[in-house]
Amino acid sequence: METRYNFTQTEKEIYALWEKAGAFNPDTVVVSPDRDPQEKKHFSIIMPPPNANDPLHVGHALFVTIEDILIRYHRMLGEDTLWLPGTDHAGIETQFVFEKKLQKNKQSRFDFDRSTLYSMIWDYVQENSGIAVEQIKQLGASADWSRYTFTLDEKVVEDVLETFKNLHKDGLVYRDFRLVNYCTKCGTSYSELEVDHIDSTSPLYYVKYPFIDTEEEFITVATVRPEPIFADTHLAVNPTDKKHAYLVGKQVKNPLTGETMTIIADEYVDPEFGTGIVKLTPAHDPNDFEIAKKYDLPINIAITPQGKLTDIAGKFAGLSVVNGRKEIVAYLEEQGYIDHVDTKYQNRIGICYRCKRPIEPLPLPQFFIKVNDDETSLVGNALKALDSGETKIHGAGREKILRHWLNSLKDWNISRQIVWGIGIPVWYPIEGNESKITVGFLNTDKKFIQGTLETLLEENTLEEIKAGIQTVLADASLEYIVSTTPPSDGLWIQETDTFDTWFSSAQWPVVTLKNTKPGDFERFYPTSVMETGYDILPFWVMRMMLLGIYSTGKSPFSDVYLHGLVRDAKGNKMSKSKGNVINPLEVVAEYGADSLRMALVIRSTPGQDKSVGEPDFKAMRNFGNKIWNASRFALLSHDPKSTEAQNDAEFYKKLADVVAESSSLLEKLQVGLAADYIYNEFWHWFCDTSIEEQKAGTLSSTAILEGIVTFMKLLHPFMPFVTESIWQELHSEKLVDSEALITTPWPAI
């Protein structure tokens, strides 16, 4: 053996050795051949699928490490162990990256029909999808690659669609014309979870509305959004507001259009805020939308999905929201309709979590999943799983946060106006509805045309329209059918919206196990541990509970381990602009995968952020070297004829304690603590004390060898490469029987 552990040579060979031994696959792995398979407990983890086209970052390295530790431990226990890997198509993220590429070529998504764009993105993802997988392997992940699944695999998509059909059949899916969170830049709607809120100082305009009968008199209304005034038809005051009671039923003039507006009363209005009078903009404010529905007020749309003012804006039509606001304010000022402006008004505005631009509430017909209408709702069942302990959350108070999310969850908008995703399997009947279906498509000359089918069919055939289709917008009143195949009778046109990526991700534990190998679902569901970052608790974990319980009656996992963010050595968040981003592959190249793994996991706590840096990698590289050299010592000093020494009994007792404590910590998912504990016992007890005792002759070399063999097993889940590498040396010296450490039974407790 060399005096220093050389990881660069060994890591690739070792990984190949494991793969060759079939160690990752529960169907081929043999750990405890004498154990009755009937008695075997199962242990399964579904790997959180990384985005197929993203390279690895340090967060991936953390989840790979934690999951691999648990998997290796349970595999060594002889349990039926599966770690199922996969990748995610990541709808919006991926389409956005692809659109940036298009932009460089001076193209946009609107230059292509849907199926062309889809297959372009498909090819792009295929080119990149191998990268993440290869990188995960470099970290030593002992996942069963024979069961690798992609979210757009045919069978997965079939099952996702099936769930939608079932939800629809059970009345849990509905289509409704509602205000949705729309990003005019990204060109799609989002669920409430994708909207961030930021503090903002926005001018608050006090606008004068003259009375219709006595034009010299007016009332004043405060607004931060003057630009859709032309779409407003009503003002409102609080019915209990004595000061303004006289206004109810009175009529004023719309300062932009001159049309008559009636003042109504509703409790929603806060008499203390602003002037105590609000303008109602039902199409662009959630509260106003509710009031409009209540009183059946007209919903005039002022802003298009492209973020432009609509035709009813008259001379302002076509302007962007921002420019429209400027010009409209200037016009109102000119006309004397601006009383004053509060420039220091503090509010919070919703922005797109991706592009950080303001979210526009827009009325659109979309598909929603009912989450919370009664006790047996999706939310109700998820809460029951938490109450009963069927699913336990590990991670610094995150269970309370999850409950808070569940209790305040609104119906889930699953429609996205993008191409890269699973199409919603909904069809609208054309005959008799031509005027209620608006489509946008590229005609045979590749020119974009938009209009109702009624007008478009005059100059184009239905086949031409379908071939170049980009968007279908069917009136909310239309009947529709849910079908995964084109309906055979009559003329139909398919919905062009795709599912929120999280709608398929939410079914991941179910749709993977149902499609890997026959029997996998029965064998491995519910899974044992779901390990992921706390930042996607509401997006993913919560929704997996909602849909997992819906599809199977059982919560998809019994424990949820939420790891924290990886921060830099000073505890700062990593970001490209700060230049403090750790590239896991660079660390692997310089210090070895074992060092990276151990540095990430040692003393980490679920739900708590972890800071790591160069000194940590170095320290763990030193630890790997320490392991290597202690083993070298054991080999060099090994004497088959050595006799028992005075401290042997005490040594074996302590060694048994270390095994018991390590096992107990791992059983309790205290991975960071286990790593710290084994580190200390190995270095500061075994090396500093026991080896010195052996040198002094008070401990036998047999005991030292036994210590090394045991510690290799205990350390293997954490630092698989160096320990396996030593095991191979021990095996070639015929000091251990089993051929590979990865499939060697965990020491008996």
Add this chain to the structure above:
RNA sequence: GAACUCGUAGCUCAGUUGGUUAGAGCGCUACAUUGACAUUGUAGAGGUCAGAGGUUCGAGUCCUCUCGAGUUCACCA
């Protein structure tokens, strides 16, 4: 406005159900070392565990309050 988390050695952090002299890594001081390892060893300095009160035989650990930091949610024109 609310919830959650955190405040432990110079720095970054562990410390599970409350139980003997509070730990690790890095850093610091002194010394050692050519047959496991300088990617080392030995010894040491350094902590009134944010502060105050309480429960307890016993509190870094549980409760209350105060101060400070962070994260997230809500919100009204």
